[in-house]
Amino acid sequence: xxxxxxxxxxxxxxxxxxxxxxxxxxxxxxxxxxxxxxxxxxxxxxxxxxxxxxxxxxxxxxxxxxxxxxxxxxxxxxxxxxxxxxxxxxxxxxxxxxxxxxxxxxxxxxxxxxxxxxxxxxxxxxxxxxxxxxxxxxxxxxxxxxxxxxxxxxxxxxxxxxxxxxxxxxxxxxxxxxxxxxxxxxxxxxxxxxxxxxxxxxxxxxxxxxxxxxxxxxxxxxxxxxxxxxxxxxxxxxxxxxxxxxxxxxxxxxxxxxxxxxxxxx
Amino acid sequence: xxxxxxxxxxxxxxxxxxxxxxxxxxxxxxxxxxxxxxxxxxxxxxxxxxxxxxxxxxxxxxxxxxxxxxxxxxxx
Numbered sequence: 001x002x003x004x005x006x007x008x009x010x011x012x013x014x015x016x017x018x019x020x021x022x023x024x025x026x027x028x029x030x031x032x033x034x035x036x037x038x039x040x041x042x043x044x045x046x047x048x049x050x051x052x053x054x055x056x057x058x059x060x061x062x063x064x065x066x067x068x069x070x071x072x073x074x075x076x077x078x079x080x081x082x083x084x085x086x087x088x089x090x091x092x093x094x095x096x097x098x099x100x101x102x103x104x105x106x107x108x109x110x111x112x113x114x115x116x117x118x119x120x121x122x123x124x125x126x127x128x129x130x131x132x133x134x135x136x137x138x139x140x141x142x143x144x145x146x147x148x149x150x151x152x153x154x155x156x157x158x159x160x161x162x163x164x165x166x167x168x169x170x171x172x173x174x175x176x177x178x179x180x181x182x183x184x185x186x187x188x189x190x191x192x193x194x195x196x197x198x199x200x201x202x203x204x205x206x207x208x209x210x211x212x213x214x215x216x217x218x219x220x221x222x223x224x225x226x227x228x229x230x231x232x233x234x235x236x237x238x239x240x241x242x243x244x245x246x247x248x249x250x251x252x253x254x255x256x257x258x259x260x261x262x263x264x265x266x
Numbered sequence: 267x268x269x270x271x272x273x274x275x276x277x278x279x280x281x282x283x284x285x286x287x288x289x290x291x292x293x294x295x296x297x298x299x300x301x302x303x304x305x306x307x308x309x310x311x312x313x314x315x316x317x318x319x320x321x322x323x324x325x326x327x328x329x330x331x332x333x334x335x336x337x338x339x340x341x342x
Contacts, residue, residue: 079292100296135291205294212290223294254287260295 012038012054014110016102017085018258019121020095023049027088034081035059043107045115048122051089052110055103065101090258094129096121097260124263131200131227132256134236137207138188138222138243139215139250144173144180184249188222191243191251198235199226203261218250225261 015034023042028051033040035055043052058064068074079100086097104110114121196202207220228236233256240251 075293076289079289079296082296083287083292097296133295208290225295254291257295 011057012106013057013060014043014104014107015053015055015060016043016098016104016110016114017051017053017082018089018095018097019048019050019114019125020089020093021048021125022092023051023089024092027091028085031085031088032081033085034078040085043111045111046118048114048118048125050110050114051085052107053085060101060103069101086258086260094125095258096124096128096263097258128227128259128262131229131259131262132233133259133261134226134228134233134253134255135205135257136191136195136222136224136226136236136240137220137250137252137254138191139218139220139252140180140184140187142210142215142217142219144176184219184221187243187247187249191240192222192224194239194243195224195226195236198232198239199228201227201262205261225257227259227262 017033017040025042028040028042031040033053033055035053038054040051040053043050068078082097082100086095089095104113192202192204203225205223205225207223210216210219213220226236237253240253243249244251
């Protein structure tokens with residue numbers, strides 16, 4: 001195809017970011033994508049258009065990817081570059097993002113492979129059209145609230161002395177912790193159930209640990225994504241606010257996202 | 267009347283964001299999902315088979331270092 005054995009530096013692969021129905025090339029101008037110097041552009045196949053970029057083949061081999069993705073800074077650069085292109089493309093209409101590191105030998109090969117999945121792409125585009133993904137996280141305080149009335153309550157039976165009081169205090173603390181834990185999980189389930197009623201589809205993501213978030217004082221108990229129509233967006237936000245007020249926990253809403261979490265199945 | 271949530275990466279308007287999103291949230295979406303195209307699994311560049319990386323494996327390795335929120339009874 002385009003590769004010349006005597007000029008390996010010109011060998012390129014075709015990286016695919018996303019697929020949509022139509023694309024205004026203007027929205028892609030100025031994007032760096034994954035390889036500086038190569039334009040991010042549309043590649044039509046049948047009735048659909050992929051958002052692609054040529055990348056230097058020798059920088060996108062399996063080994064290169066492994067190295068790249070085990071380097072936190074590089075991983076972040078790639079993820080953000082991919083995300084930027086996807087979100088820009090999504091301003092033109094419903095968009096199906098492809099997995100990070102989807103590569104083909106060249107445009108012809110990409111077109112051929114993508115065309116084989118035209119129906120699947122079309123069905124997914126129909127499904128997500130008019131929707132956005134919203135992320136919702138629920139956080140609770142890391143420590144159970146202090147309940148001095150419990151800890152300081154004198155033993156009803158009297159006697160037993162300091163040792164018994166100590167044990168009862170310990171037990172009270174443990175119970176308070178368990179109560180806090182159970183309540184947090186119940187709130188997470190309740191919030192999720194309430195938001196699912198507003199959503200066309202929902203997915204639970206793995207909650208982030210404190211090591212991932214760097215949060216010391218609160219614990220994430222729900223990390224979920226909801227596919228929501230534009231008209232339900234307000235309701236979702238209102239519901240989040242209602243739960244925040246009712247329970248006192250943090251309910252964070254992020255979005256609108258391109259529906260990353262809802263293009264994989266179906 | 268409810269004002270918009272003060273989430274830092276929240277972007278109003280059409281589906282154009284969020285871009286300043288925390289990396290963990292982005293990886294949740296880029297690595298666990300995304301449509302898998304049948305033709306993308308193995309390609310060859312200069313006769314070197316290029317397998318689309320199992321990003322799941324990478325994510326697992328990230329997660330191994332971090333226990334589930336309450337695996338050890340946690341701070342709760």
